[in-house]
Amino acid sequence: MTSLDRRESLVRAVLLLAAFSAVSVLAVITVFIFVEGTPIMFRRGVGQFLFGQDWFPGEGRFGLLPMIIGSVQVTLGALLIGVPFALACAVFLTEFSSPRLRRILKPVIELLAGIPSVVYGFIGVIVLVPFIRDNLGGPGFSVLTASIVLGIMILPTVISISIDALQALPPSYREGALAMGATRWQTVRMVLLPSARSGIVASIILGMGRAVGETMAVIMIAGNAASIPRSPLEPVRTLTSNIALEMSYASGEHREALFATGVILFIIIMVLNTVANLSSSRRGRERKG
């Protein structure tokens, strides 16, 4: 064996090791979160965590239902507000705008994905919270406020992936429909949107993942009361805020319960990821077939 050959096999081994980094990190994170979080769930009963309504860590009551409902509410709210605008943007930029306008606006929108979440939260506090308090009532820190800010935060993700999905469609789809006399809008509604559906669904699920996982912005604007909100104008606490708000001083069972919160969040995210993955791999197959 020459020294070059030996170097080749060494390089290959090192690279293989590096290639496992992401999988190993994922495995280690999963193990740590579950090892820290699940014992207390089984000790106290999974039911108490999932369906208990009282979060009083000092008294050993760890009901996470308000936070689960809170996360679901703000996430759905964010989708309700963000998705129509995001899809309108994507359709407009791919089908109706001039290429020049698209070349300018797409990067501008993508650029805003990088704005730190604390900045979004801060604008929410300064602008939106007083506006909602004065015009709609309630404390201003509410489900609605969080939904609006999260709805804005998911825009860049949903827009840019939907644009990619629409642009990836074969030009023949567009040309065929137009040649048959359909208007542009009929083409979009009857041909393009249905064909790009799985890509668009994937973009929405990724946006959903971002909304569920968002922490700092939500803490700043949602009010964080650990009770089930009865109206969109009441304060709400999400799973992520529950962890971030109490982690700095929690100890013992309280800390374990925060890891249990992490376990539930982790499971939700993994389900969303898997669905998004399946959806986009189906898209790959569709285009080949």
Next chain:
Amino acid sequence: MRRLDPRLEQRLVKVLLWAMTLATVFVLLYIVLFILLRGLPVLSVSFLTENPHDMGKSGGIFPTIVGTLALTAMALLVAVPLGVGTAVYLTEYTWENRLTRVIRFGADCLAGIPSIIFGLFGFILFVLKLGFGWSILSGGLTLAFMVLPTIIRTSEEALRSVPRSYREVSTSLGSTKWQMVTRVVLPSALPGIVTGVILSVGRSIGETAAVIFTAGSSLRLPTSLFSSSRTMSVHFYILAREGISMPNAYGTAAVLVIAILAVNIITYRLMHRFIRKYS
């Protein structure tokens, strides 16, 4: 109900889509301008180079800039070799099989994990179990794990876009695989790889949840890998949330936003040059 004339419908929809796009772009630009208009007047050389006083009520933000840079550098030091290594393995040393699917699935899942989970994990593993405490080391390693999928993804795409003929010529001249990778493929893919690295810099600068539990929030100038340090975004969060000083919060936010904009514009430029080169 009578059906709407398709041409009229088209015109109405077009106006509606126009309006919604305009509204979206307006909101997003409003956010940037809101911060810059209030923050830029606060900025000065002394704001950037002086130490904060009274928990940040007055004075500058120098230690938080140093902290941000140190954490980002630490994260890249770990994530870039691992990420680029993964990408090289996936594109040059293997073919599509079960193993590569597992590796890609791992990277995709990792990309979707919320930052607060990284924060929890980093806190337990680095801060407590390994005894690094709240430090640049703990925070940097946590961030490294967070940006790893971005670097893998962008590097892989960059490597794949290098034309096959480059590799064939190199091999036909008698180079080994590793010589081909280091002398031909990596240099050609460099702009694409750098794009991913810069994107990761942007993510590290803006991150708060993962950093606050792993790097802590000390306002002192960090002196070693084991010093706790506060990044700009954590500083901004604390200033705003505890109402310590609004002008300084705006100033810090403006620096953050400018940094992010710069990072993104550089990325965009690089990406375009790269795409043009191979198409």
